Amino acid sequence: MKKLVIALGGNALGNNAEEQLQLVKHTAKTIVDLVEEGYNVIVGHGNGPQVGMINLAMDFASNNGANTPFMPFAECGAMSQGYIGYHLQQSIRTELKSRNINKNVAAVVTQVVVDKDDDAFKNLTKPVGMFYTKEEADKIAAEKGFTFVEDAGRGYRRVVASPEPQEIVELETVKQLVDNGTIVITVGGGGIPVVENEDGSLTGVAAVIDKDKSSAKLAKDLDAEMLVILTAVDRVCINFNKPNQEEIACMDLAKVKQYIAEEHFAKGSMLPKVEACLDFVEAGTNGQALITSLEKAKEALRGETGTIIKK
Ligand SMILES: Nc1ncnc2c1ncn2[C@@H]1O[C@H](COP(=O)(O)OP(=O)(O)O)[C@@H](O)[C@H]1O
Numbered sequence: 239m240k241k242l243v244i245a246l247g248g249n250a251l252g253n254n255a256e257e258q259l260q261l262v263k264h265t266a267k268t269i270v271d272l273v274e275e276g277y278n279v280i281v282g283h284g285n286g287p288q289v290g291m292i293n294l295a296m297d298f299a300s301n302n303g304a305n306t307p308f309m310p311f312a313e314c315g316a317m318s319q320g321y322i323g324y325h326l327q328q329s330i331r332t333e334l335k336s337r338n339i340n341k342n343v344a345a346v347v348t349q350v351v352v353d354k355d356d357d358a359f360k361n362l363t364k365p366v367g368m369f370y371t372k373e374e375a376d377k378i379a380a381e382k383g384f385t386f387v388e389d390a391g392r393g394y395r396r397v398v399a400s401p402e403p404q405e406i407v408e409l410e411t412v413k414q415l416v417d418n419g420t421i422v423i424t425v426g427g428g429g430i431p432v433v434e435n436e437d438g439s440l441t442g443v444a445a446v447i448d449k450d451k452s453s454a455k456l457a458k459d460l461d462a463e464m465l466v467i468l469t470a471v472d473r474v475c476i477n478f479n480k481p482n483q484e485e486i487a488c489m490d491l492a493k494v495k496q497y498i499a500e501e502h503f504a505k506g507s508m509l510p511k512v513e514a515c516l517d518f519v520e521a522g523t524n525g526q527a528l529i530t531s532l533e534k535a536k537e538a539l540r541g542e543t544g545t546i547i548k549k
């Protein structure tokens with residue numbers, strides 16, 4: 239059975255619990271469609287809006303007389319992973335049952351080791367939480383010491399460190415579950431970032447790992463046939479949002495590198511996805527990557543749409 243590592247983007251999850259529970263029902267249909275097509279599906283997902291929301295709520299509660307103790311950022315990441323995993327595993331299970339497919343699904347709380355000296359801790363780039371106006375962002379930055387950046391004309395968002403994923407701690411467990419035919423949800427939110435201490439123990443750190451990078455690492459570690467990045471567009475484009483915009487059906491690694499150098503892919507959105515695909519395809523022997531929309535996943539895997547990245 240072909241192993242397919244899927245990375246789910248923001249449009250698969252939404253921005254709050256109610257919205258997420260509705261959206262994941264639709265996401266589950268796509269995932270189960272792929273299971274029905276005969277793929278062994280492993281699911282990674284983002285957590286930017288969710289971890290920001292949880293951190294803000296916990297912070298507010300502990301600073302506003304609610305007698306709630308301080309909650310570290312890594313624990314907020316773990317909470318986001320647990321709550322998204324719960325929604326996904328519940329809706330995938332329901333979808334499997336509705337189609338009489340006898341398969342198990344499980345979300346694995348997953349830690350990912352990062353380097354404590356990663357430059358990312360000095361240069362904050364990963365947007366989390368909601369969007370603010372400049373005035374709101376400046377006020378919160380002054381009160382809490384957070385860093386904000388303008389995000390693609392959509393408003394201001396808090397940014398946190400986004401170190402490189404080095405090792406997936408629960409990899410062997412994930413492998414066993416995958417080999418048993420379980421649909422595994424893992425590296426949620428890129429994985430809970432941890433650093434390894436001298437005695438081998440792990441400590442959570444305040445960061446958010448890019449889920450596309452962690453999914454690429456997972457796809458490499460599992461020797462998957464394909465990394466599938468599901469986002470809001472059917473195909474990657476060159477000259478994106480310009481009059482001469484052009485959809486790309488297929489890119490080899492030389493073309494990918496050329497387009498990256500020509501800055502066709504926006505930083506913080508399409509660029510990390512294309513880079514994750516490059517990383518996966520370059521490292522493997524015959525793995526391919528696919529970027530497409532959640533809605534068109536099935537058609538794209540049949541070669542009808544999407545952008546394929548191959549050697
Ligand atoms: N060259 C490009 N081709 C297609 N989409 C692009 C390109 N550059 C930027 N984008 C934007 O990147 C978005 C995907 O990034 P993002 O919203 O961060 O993803 P997700 O939340 O799905 O992980 C697309 O919806 C599109 O608006």
Ligand SMILES: NC(=O)OP(=O)(O)O
Nearest residue numbers: 284285286427448449
């Ligand atoms: N962890 C992560 O990459 O989340 P987003 O996809 O929501 O940014």
